[in-house]
Amino acid sequence: MLLVLGARIPELTVDLTEFAAVLPSPTPVGAAYRTVYAAVRSGDSTIWTDAVRQWRALGEREEEARSLLGAAEAALVHGDRTEAGTALLDALTIATDLDAAALVDVAQKMASRARLSLGTQAKGASSGHQVSSTLGLTPRELEVLRLVAQGLSNRGIAEELFISANTAGVHVSRILTKLGAASRTEAAAAAHRHGLFPASVRGIV
Structure with a gap:
């Protein structure tokens, strides 16, 4: 239990360091939590990678x-x-598959803060997981992205989908965040790169 607490609540790791170090790890799960605990304390990405392998x-x-x-x-x-x-792309893929909204949100926000486009990282993924065919987008967001890729403005999208321009803008903002894209052009490029839409759909320029 202490290992679990230390892994999930980083603030406790310093206080539990000496005690947890001498605890046995009788199960693979306990060993994995011990690795997570060590990774949280050290901030070492290689230890985090070990934890990933164990889980x-x-x-x-x-x-x-x-x-x-x-x-x-x-x-x-x-x-x-x-x-x-x-790592973010793999985490987002798993979280999307599990419908773990909180983890999806964390991955997307981290990518956004770091200005990383998760779509452009697809070829570099090495964990064996495949990128979700929808890139974590909802059916409605896919509709909006298709229209963005055709070069439509928020007003044009609104007319096509019978929604308000403000609602269209909200959808576009969410799409950019989920894709880690800095612009509509970048989002459209990511859509085409992953084959979300037919080749006949033109990207904006």
Whole structure:
């Protein structure tokens, strides 16, 4: 239990350091939590990667996603944007598959703060997970993105989907955040790169 608390509540790690270090790890789960605990305390991305491997071997995908987020954060601290992007993409893929909204939100916000486009990191992913075919977008957001890729303005999108221009703008903002895109052009490029829409759909220029 102490290992679990230390892993989930970073503020406790310093206080529990000496005590947890001498505790046995009788189960693979306990060993994985011990690794997470060490990663939180050290901020070492390689230790986070070890935790990812352990959770993956156990089939604990939610904990794997949490550790991937830890690895991404550590990589960003050390200036490794490629590693961070790969870890974030893998975490987002797992979180989307699990419908874990909180983890999806964390991954997207981290990518947005770091100005990382998760779409452009797809080829660098090495964990074996495949990128979600919808990139974490809802059906409505996919409709909006398709129209963005055609070059429509918020007003044009609103007319096509029978919604208000303000609502269209909200959808566009959410799409940019989810894709880690800085502009509508970048979002459209990500959509085409991942084959979300037919080749006949033109991207904006």
